[in-house]
Amino acid sequence: MDQTDTLQTVEQILDEPGAPVVMFDRVKLAFDEQVVLQDVSFTLLKGHTKIILGASGSGKSTTLKIITGLLRADQGVVWVNGARVDQLNERQMMAVRGDLGMIFQEGALFDSLTVRENVGYKLYEETDMPIEQVDRRVEEVLGFIGLGEYIDRMPSELSGGQRRRVAIARAMAFKPRILLYDEATTGLDPITATTVDDEIIKLRDLEKVSSIVVTHQLRDAFYVATHMAERDASGKVTIRAATPEKEREAEFIMLKDGLICFEGDAAALRQSTDPYLKEFLS
Amino acid sequence: MIPLINSWLKKAAQEVQEYVCLVGATLQAIVSPPLYRHDIVEQIDQIGVGSLTVVLLTGFFTGAALASQSGLTLDQFGARPVVGRLVSASMIKELGPVLTALMLTGRIGSGIAAELGSMVVTDQINALRALGTDPIRKLVVPRVLAGFLMAPVLTVVADFVGIFGGWIVARFQLQVATGLYWSSVTQGLYMQDVWMGLIKPFALGFVIVTIACHVGLRTRGGTQGVGKATTIAVVAGSVAVIAVDFFVTQLLISLIY
Numbered sequence: 177m178d179q180t181d182t183l184q185t186v187e188q189i190l191d192e193p194g195a196p197v198v199m200f201d202r203v204k205l206a207f208d209e210q211v212v213l214q215d216v217s218f219t220l221l222k223g224h225t226k227i228i229l230g231a232s233g234s235g236k237s238t239t240l241k242i243i244t245g246l247l248r249a250d251q252g253v254v255w256v257n258g259a260r261v262d263q264l265n266e267r268q269m270m271a272v273r274g275d276l277g278m279i280f281q282e283g284a285l286f287d288s289l290t291v292r293e294n295v296g297y298k299l300y301e302e303t304d305m306p307i308e309q310v311d312r313r314v315e316e317v318l319g320f321i322g323l324g325e326y327i328d329r330m331p332s333e334l335s336g337g338q339r340r341r342v343a344i345a346r347a348m349a350f351k352p353r354i355l356l357y358d359e360a361t362t363g364l365d366p367i368t369a370t371t372v373d374d375e376i377i378k379l380r381d382l383e384k385v386s387s388i389v390v391t392h393q394l395r396d397a398f399y400v401a402t403h404m405a406e407r408d409a410s411g412k413v414t415i416r417a418a419t420p421e422k423e424r425e426a427e428f429i430m431l432k433d434g435l436i437c438f439e440g441d442a443a444a445l446r447q448s449t450d451p452y453l454k455e456f457l458s
Numbered sequence: 459m460i461p462l463i464n465s466w467l468k469k470a471a472q473e474v475q476e477y478v479c480l481v482g483a484t485l486q487a488i489v490s491p492p493l494y495r496h497d498i499v500e501q502i503d504q505i506g507v508g509s510l511t512v513v514l515l516t517g518f519f520t521g522a523a524l525a526s527q528s529g530l531t532l533d534q535f536g537a538r539p540v541v542g543r544l545v546s547a548s549m550i551k552e553l554g555p556v557l558t559a560l561m562l563t564g565r566i567g568s569g570i571a572a573e574l575g576s577m578v579v580t581d582q583i584n585a586l587r588a589l590g591t592d593p594i595r596k597l598v599v600p601r602v603l604a605g606f607l608m609a610p611v612l613t614v615v616a617d618f619v620g621i622f623g624g625w626i627v628a629r630f631q632l633q634v635a636t637g638l639y640w641s642s643v644t645q646g647l648y649m650q651d652v653w654m655g656l657i658k659p660f661a662l663g664f665v666i667v668t669i670a671c672h673v674g675l676r677t678r679g680g681t682q683g684v685g686k687a688t689t690i691a692v693v694a695g696s697v698a699v700i701a702v703d704f705f706v707t708q709l710l711i712s713l714i715y
Contacts, residue, residue: 284581
């Protein structure tokens with residue numbers, strides 16, 4: 177079997193529902209003496225959501241940076257869309273990042289570019305797509321998150337919530353199959369945070385994007401895990417309480433001292449008798 | 459005391475190592491695709507055209523002051539008519555390249571360090587990488603190429619304006635005839651001097667921008683860190699300009715004279 181056959185097999189496997197799209201196997205990372213991740217293993221299945229909870233400094237954002245190759249694990253194996261990212265160099269990682277979108281804390285929008293240029297950045301700069309087509313995609317994506325009229329504004333002219341939503345639009349513009357949210361709702365008021373949560377739910381349920389949501393905002397974590405998006409015949413999108421099956425597709429991970437101290441769905445998390453979890457949830 | 463010196467030396471060695479790595483990665487990125495052409499043009503405009511005013515003013519007043527000062531000294535030997543020779547040789551060989559480079563360090567070195575530094579602390583560099591863009595190719599290469607190409611152009615402008623400033627002083631203050639001044643300017647120049655004045659700015663432009671990019675990309679610690687990076691870029695860039703000028707001068711003297 178040559179390499180092309182192998183690649184086709186990987187693609188075929190990843191096309192199947194419930195395929196593992198991100199896999200962490202005994203990952204360890206330390207910065208000098210400070211151990212951030214001790215022994216972390218988990219798997220994100222296609223179309224599912226992984227919600228990583230934990231106190232500040234517990235390694236949540238670090239986990240996302242390892243997935244995108246912005247940081248390299250000291251030990252362990254990391255698979256993303258069939259590629260072992262722990263073995264890839266920066267140039268090889270670019271191909272993996274083509275199917276990976278990340279929403280950073282505070283949005284990390286390019287402050288010298290307009291909303292249009294931010295959202296279409298990857299398509300304008302890194303692809304051969306004609307400008308008209310990119311413009312159409314940018315307008316479509318901004319319409320999806322309800323910020324179409326802000327297309328020619330600068331990021332400094334947007335509110336915190338709008339900036340996060342533009343960051344989501346930028347991450348989804350090139351249609352990645354995996355989206356990583358790093359504290360996407362931190363620092364936002366509850367109403368604005370809910371609009372961001374709704375985008376996460378819509379992308380997962382309507383665009384079939386697999387997601388990893390890092391947060392310490394319990395309200396948002398449970399909202400994303402227990403709601404689902406549906407589009408009716410007229411094309412109108414509604415967010416409603418998730419069915420039990422859908423709820424099971426969202427799994428929580430609790431990080432503590434670089435280790436996973438809980439893994440399970442929303443119901444299991446609520447029922448946990450672990451003192452640390454109870455304190456965290458209170 | 460010794461552990462302190464050890465730690466300082468280690469830090470300095472690490473800094474130099476990372477600078478060399480950045481320069482290596484930049485050179486590699488220059489000769490391989492993709493090249494962000496519109497960013498290069500934009501940087502040429504910002505670094506070249508944007509620095510024109512400051513370079514024109516610096517060059518003019520330096521040439522004028524040089525003529526004024528040297529006129530006094532030359533009077534002691536009755537050699538006032540050769541003031542043009544002194545102005546042109548000083549401007550083209552030394553003052554033009556060094557002063558232009560120092561002005562560029564202040565103007566673009568600080569700007570680059572502040573811009574890249576803010577991008578680092580607001581996660582924009584990580585966002586670029588996550589979007590599949592190599593920050594070296596997108597941000598460093600255009601600036602380095604623009605600095606490398608525009609420093610010699612600006613130096614030539616500064617030289618010319620400096621000699622012109624010298625003529626104003628020579629003509630109206632020192633009462634040296636225009637024809638005498640300009641013939642003295644050309645008589646005092648050798649081809650080696652012109653090469654010296656043209657080659658040095660390439661090295662200085664490269665050093666200023668690579669140091670600023672290195673300092674900017676290593677920024678840590680929020681807005682305070684950005685301020686610190688800006689200061690370091692200007693100080694380190696200015697010292698490097700003087701040092702590199704000395705070494706390149708020595709090299710060129712041994713090679714072309």
